[in-house]
Amino acid sequence: MSNAELNELKKKYVAAGAASPATAYADRAENAEIWDADGNRYVDFAGGIGVLNIGHRHPKVVEAVKAQLDKVMHTCQTVMPYEGYVKLSEKLSHITPVRGHAKVMLANSGAEALENAVKIARAATGRSNVICFDGGYHGRTLFTMAMNGKVAPYATDFGPMPGNVFRAPYPVPYHGVSEDEALRGLKMTLKTDANPKDTAAIILEPVLGEGGFYPASKSFLEKVREICDEHGMLMIVDEVQSGFGRTGKMFAIEHSGVEPDLMTMAKSMADGMPISAIVGTDKHMDASGGNSLGGTYTGSPTACAAALAVLEVFEEENILEKSQALGEKLAKRFSGWEDKFACVDNGRNMGAMAAFELIKDDHTPDAELAAKLCGKAREKGLILLSCGLYGNTIRFLMPVTIEDSVLNEGLDIVEACLNELT
The missing domain is CATH 3.40.640.10 (Type I PLP-dependent aspartate aminotransferase-like (Major domain))
Structure with a gap:
């Protein structure tokens, strides 16, 4: 079934409180990539909300x-x-x-x-x-x-x-x-x-x-x-x-x-x-x-x-070492964004558990920008999540096993979105 057909069924049969706001439906996935019902490809920086540290469908699992x-x-x-x-x-x-x-x-x-x-x-x-x-x-x-x-x-x-x-x-x-x-x-x-x-x-x-x-x-x-x-x-x-x-x-x-x-x-x-x-x-x-x-x-x-x-x-597969290395790569990219974008602040990580803040000119939390960033990223083929008590934190939960080329593709999308939105 297509995304459109599945959305019609969702509206009719899935409780509003349980229905995802997303309009694309996962059809297949591999490590840090997902393809939807219409064949569109996404880089996955959400990992099922931290469920897929070793990636979608690890062969051994x-x-x-x-x-x-x-x-x-x-x-x-x-x-x-x-x-x-x-x-x-x-x-x-x-x-x-x-x-x-x-x-x-x-x-x-x-x-x-x-x-x-x-x-x-x-x-x-x-x-x-x-x-x-x-x-x-x-x-x-x-x-x-x-x-x-x-x-x-x-x-x-x-x-x-x-x-x-x-x-x-x-x-x-x-x-x-x-x-x-x-x-x-x-x-x-x-x-x-x-x-x-x-x-x-x-x-x-x-x-x-x-x-x-x-x-x-x-x-x-x-x-x-x-x-x-x-x-x-x-x-x-x-x-x-x-x-x-x-x-x-x-x-x-x-x-x-x-x-x-x-x-x-x-x-x-x-x-x-x-x-x-x-x-x-x-x-x-x-x-x-x-x-x-x-x-x-x-x-x-x-x-x-x-x-x-x-x-x-x-x-x-030395997953713990890979997590530490991934965290270092994310921290380096966050630091560059903090220098480039006034709205990016407080980049931080413990291993690959990494995040940064989006803030307004007065340094207060900018939840609206966080929502726009996640939405814009989805349009460009990246699944990205926000979180935080103030809704302005952008968190990164991609599989630790993500390939460097896919990681850099996703990070480039984040940067492109920041350029467009700020």
Whole structure:
């Protein structure tokens, strides 16, 4: 079917809240390129929102999924388990830097992972409160919407949010929130709203994802760890977007050396197959009763096969080194744009988790220009995303495996768009 025909069906049958504003439909993809239903080619700088760190349809992952389809597609692992779930849990327990011996629960999405992390923390501590941060993003289920540090568009139309969720400022010096101010705000939250003896966990992203690609400093993460230890609270790190090589290490928290109690992951974990995980210290992971965690599709055989293949690709193709090298290339290009365009500011990266700001003449955020840039890029054959609390951040989530020629083609499109729009 053509793009036009599919758009007509979308208007008729897809809920408005779930319908993509895009009018082109993916037909096939390879590494960092997508072709739509009309045969038009796009350079992909979105990677399915950080899901495709090793590219669309990596051959090793495709092969592993096909092989699994010839064996078992589904049993529900709580009814009859299978090797993939256990082997993947073993692998994740070895690579995830949580305290002590790690155990694993597999789920289907990042939001599911966060929901279950809260359940586990409550069971382990006997407490109810959780503290999250301004600008944080954790999902679209009811409880994770309450945890998000941004209202629109995630929670605008959905009524009262669940209780026992409290907020603290995230340190973003660029937007006027210093590390000291963020720590002061966190301590004030514990004093005025969330009594420590009733608080199960502090949950944060080591690098804000939807919130704008701002990394927390090593010292801030160390202080959060100290506060959790002081009050017997768990530290939960959300690596859904920053994990699996995006920052030049397997997980962003590794840049700090801090070990959380629980960690959530998803997105690039299985190169497009739906799976997520909660990995944590064994005594915490075992705190809830038998059959208290799980779901019909959690850790499906095909998704486990894909995730195991992804981990092999990381070892065989030096993905972490490629992420660091990609980040350096992006940083160099950002620096050139900052010199050339007055509207480009604050280029930054941690490995290949890279972004810059678009600002007005008075240095305030320019969300309108960010939207125009993404739209203009799409017209020229580049899929580009914005993000951030103020909607003015341009983020880069192309596959780490992108070929240099395709990378430069996409970056040239960004520059051409900036020339046209400014």
